[in-house]
Amino acid sequence: MRGYCGQNNEGRSYHKSCLKCLVNFKTAALLHRISQSVTPQVSPSTFLAVIFVSVQLFSILSAILALLEERVLRRLLPSQPNAHIYLPHLKEHEGSLKPIVHLGQRRTGVSLVLGVPTVHRQKQSYLVNTLQSLLYDLSTAERKDIVIVVFVAEVTIYFLPDAVRSGVIEVISPSPHYYPDFSILKETFGDPKERVRWRTKQNLDYSFLMLYAQSKGTYYVQLEDDIVAKQGFFQSMKKYIEQVLSEEWLFLEFSQLGFIGKLFRTSDLPMIVEFFLMFHKDKPIDWLLDHILWVKVCNPEKDLKHCNNEKARLKRAYKPSLFQHVGLHSSLPGKIQNLKDKDFGNQVLFKGHYNPPAELSSSIEKYLSHTLERAYNGDDFFWGLTPKRRDYILITFTTPQAVKGYFFRSGNIETNGDRFYNTTVEVLPNNVSNSVKEKVTRGELACCKTSSDGFVQIGSFKNGMAEGEVDGALGEIVAMRLLVHSDSDVWVLLSEVNHINIIYK
Structure with missing residues (x-):
């Protein structure tokens, strides 16, 4: 906002000092014109009357100034109570x-x-x-x-x-x-x-x-x-x-x-x-x-x-x-409050999607009936014991698929800490050309990094989720793999698996 008379950059409101100088300028100009118009023939009483009217006019202009300033401030500042x-x-x-x-x-x-x-x-x-x-x-x-x-x-x-x-x-x-x-x-x-x-x-x-x-x-x-x-x-x-x-x-x-x-x-x-x-x-x-x-x-x-x-x-x-x-201990010391909303109902612990036929395998031991197959088919979540370095989940499609995108969610609303940490998403292309392989090896394909066994790394888990697109240059995909790169301190729960915009074979 400018510091002199004129509008600000948005052309909407005057600076506070601008409003004052505008009133002062108008008043000074008026008094100057009055003094110029006064001739020696004007009586002192008439001159004083003119000055009185000018002062009254100045008071009115000052009041208008105050109202304008108040409106400007109301428009520029959030409303606050007294x-x-x-x-x-x-x-x-x-x-x-x-x-x-x-x-x-x-x-x-x-x-x-x-x-x-x-x-x-x-x-x-x-x-x-x-x-x-x-x-x-x-x-x-x-x-x-x-x-x-x-x-x-x-x-x-x-x-x-x-x-x-x-x-x-x-x-x-x-x-x-x-x-x-x-x-x-x-x-x-x-x-x-x-x-x-x-x-x-x-x-x-x-x-x-x-x-x-x-x-x-x-x-x-x-x-x-x-x-x-x-x-x-x-x-x-x-x-x-x-x-x-x-x-x-x-x-x-x-x-x-x-x-x-x-x-x-x-x-x-x-x-x-x-x-x-x-x-x-x-x-x-x-x-x-x-x-x-x-x-x-x-x-x-x-x-x-x-x-x-x-x-x-x-x-x-x-x-x-x-x-x-969900809190039991109140912020008021010593107070226990086991309050529950009876209208909340049950939480959704997994989300199912229609995924293409595939053979599933994992080196992570399942817990009870929470199998990888049930999670992939959208019937349950997969819950596995503590993953170790090099543990994996492997999804091998029955026939190669043109996968456009992917989404994996680990943890759920009740067990949100059981996630994949330091885990990558990898794909195994069907017949990727030598030129694409060379680009991946040289780091020229921004999406991807190579693995020693032919898989191409295309993403990783972040805050319990992994999502992204599969570069079309990789062609049809034979398999997808989640690979753990370090020992975990917690179990892992996979609550959502979604292969996006697949052209099913």
């Missing part, structure tokens, strides 16, 4: 509402913003599993249309670097001056001081997270750090939003437990946050959300049944639930 009224200690520390962004690409313009506040737990942390669950089956397009904002007080997070680099995960924390003095809180509703402090801090954490999220996307979803997501949750949420888009609602519920899975329009967040901050010391956040509904639609002259019916119009419950609570 936080300094409800948290007066913030006045002592400028910028105390500004988040500290530790990790991420500051992505904006997405459909869904998922907020995940996390705090230290004495017994067990669930955060990594929660994030892996949310990312588990997102497609490439879905990953570009979502951002997960993790709110932390202590930053010791050095995981999921690929998700952070791509912008799908951001990690923020508040200014150290954001929180008030919790020692002066009053005990209410029979809660001890420690619980009052815990629920008050939760209100402030959620409010801060919502303030940060409001400018990043169209909808905001409140989650917790000890949940699992149902496969396909992203598409399920978007479809349901489209169904109720033209209807009146304040939030949509994608879980029946507490505040988990509540979806809001980001345009409604300033009002919601202001209400939370206004009563942050008084009640838990799920009670406050219910009070917003009461304020908006309940008639004090009607009975409770009428009130509940009216509130139901502003909150829509989606079933089955898309998020399940």
